[in-house]
Amino acid sequence: MLADLQQIDNGYIAHFQRHLKHSVEEVWSSLTDNDRLAKWFSELRVDDLREGGVIYRPYP
Template sequence: MLATVRKSDEGYIARFERTLRHSPEEVWSYLTDNDKLDRWFSELSVDELREGGFIKFDMRDGTFEKFEILELSMNSVLEYTWGEDRVRFEIHKEQEGCRLILIEKIARITSHTPKDLAGWHVCLMVIEALLDGKAIDRDEEWPLWHERYIRLIESEASV
């Protein structure tokens, strides 16, 4: 299921939602434990897991971009900057697992927006597969979802 994208006062909000058959603690570990984080987004690492701490993005050229952690509630909320945008993960306990919500607050739509949205979509697929003991190839899936997000953003921009 594609993310929903809607206009907001500050730009746009993309929202992804997944129901997982795993505990909030298990899901949280994939967002914050560097060994597990590396399995679904190898460029990211947690530098300091606290509000005001940082998530680092390895640019793969010897440099790193630092994203500040804006909100942190263990096993529940992780929000950090993402360039000009913000990324927020919310985990809500449910009877048979949890609901994982990813919200990207997008300042403005650019040609890179569908790439980011496809990336987050595939990352969520990979997290779910890893939790289920399976594997998904990010590089194989991404082009398929990228095309869908290009169409979604084009339709959103025409409204």
């Protein structure tokens, strides 16, 4: 997997490139559906999928 991290004023932008043996729809659903995302990355929640939206780590 290739990753490019860029620091910006209010955080970071991460770009990942990875070739998977799954359909685009299946991968996108795993990354954007909170129930599916929690199965492999329970620390993250998707809040807003628009450009400039929010994926966050809820704190207890």
